[in-house]
Structures are given as structure tokens and as C-alpha cells.
Amino acid sequence: MEEGLSYREIAEVAGLAIGTVMSRLARGRARLQHELIAATGRESGAGE
């Protein structure tokens, strides 16, 4: 697999509404960002 799917494709594969895909991705990334900041103590995330 070379690349990710579009929101619409994820919605079709996962059987979800596209709005649900959007909000779950946003929530997931917000959580990832939060965890990375907590782990590294830096606003910019994993590393620079």
C-alpha cells in the first residue's frame, strides 16, 4: 500500500458516515498530539 485513503473511502470501508470518520480522525490526532507533548514536553510533537 503506497498511500492512505480519502475520508470517503474510509467511510465506505468502515461503514461509517463521513462526518464520523472526520471527527474520529480529528479526535485521534488531538489525542496523539496531547500524548506526544506530554511525553516530550514540546509543543511541536515527536521531534525536530
Added chain:
Amino acid sequence: MHCDQARTLLDALLDDELDPVWTLEVEQHLEGCPACRSARDARTALRDSLRDPGLRFAPPVALEGRVRDAVRRAGSGGGWARLRRTALRPPAWLAAAAVLVLAVVVYQVLPRGSREPAFVQQVVSSHVRALMPGHLTDVASSEHHTVKPWFAGRLDYSPPVPDLDRDGFTLEGARIDYVDDRPVAALVYRRRQHVISLFAWPAAGAAAGSPQIYTRRGYNVLHWTAGPATFCAVSDLNEGELRAFGRLVSPGT
């Protein structure tokens, strides 16, 4: 638009998944809201961090062999082991399916960078920045005999500056911009009310190929290599006219 709504749509904006109307609304909100701009910058930094190749890895080739050996060893025992092996078979398939689903999710969470070259985002950002008042050109001239020598001493190569006035593309000037951390020539043309930034840099061994078109944040990006130079034309001009522009810049592409 409220901040809550803008924050919800921020990821979709960065993923290029918003339609033009929503894109405009979110961008307008961002212009007037420093807090949301900072949230966007943080999310962009997260994306850039995840793009680090050091965070990606492929499983070692030997792993598959070790898993197979382990399965074989588990299967060579007595009745219980055979029973476990049989019982394990459906979950193994489920595990494979789960890995596939995980791969889909992980690839989606990682930025969608492989579809288009990294410089596409950079040239669009440069073009949008240049559209702000006073940023379009460092040298303003419709005379290519003025613009071409202007690059001497500013770049270590001399970009072609085609005169396309009679074809309806008026030269407005040029500026120096940055793509992939190096200074590049950016020529500015105008067709009716549409501004075109034409970036040019040495091809550095890139093979000539058919021009590629990308669309990002409502702008068309035409990319091609011709002879010693690589070009990138960015504009809100429609794709057909932008391709025509490309053919005029590099006849035969």
C-alpha cells in the same frame, strides 16, 4: 464560524478534504483567530514530525520465518497442540484482517504525502504568500530583458524567462523564493485577473516526463521537467489554460 467548529474542521482542511466553501470559511476564521491559528500550526507541526522517515519501519524479513517456525513447533506436539493449532486458525486470519485494518488506519493518520511531491505544498504556500499585498515580485517589469539579468548574482543558475505577452500571458516580474530549502526563481505572469507563479530550478538529473497536474487548496499546480530545468506553475487559472501556459513555456512538453 465559532472556534469549536473551526477546530473540528481543521484536520479536514489540512487533509485537503474540505470543499471550497468550507475551506474559505475556515480560512477566514483562522485569519481573525490567533488561538485557532496556533492550533493549526501545532497540528501542522505534528504532521511534519510524523513525516520523519525515522518513525517508519518495515518488519525484518526474518520475522516471517520466525513466526512460521513458531507455528510449526506449536503444531508438532500432541493432541492438545493440534487442537490449539486448529482452534487458532480462524483467529490467525482475523489477526491478518486486523493488521490490514490497522495499516489502513495508520496510513490515514500519517500525512498523505506520497501522492504528490513535497514541493507541491511548498510552491502553493509560496504562491499564496506572494499574493499578499507587496509580496508578489522583487523586481517588477514586463520586460524579460530586464528580469532575466536580475537573477544574475542572486541564483547560481540563469532561469529561462519566456516572453509570452502575445499569447496573453503578461510578465509582471520575478522574485526569489524557497523550495526544498534552496532559493529558486519565481517568475510572475498574469492572465486576465489570474496570477501565475512559475518556479524554475535546475532539473538535477530528473528525467523529462509528461506534465503532472496537482490541485491543492483550490490552486492548480503543473509540474514538468524540460531540458536542464524543472518547472512548477501555480495558479487559480483553470487546468486547460495552465497546461497551455506550460506548453508555451516549454514547447514540445
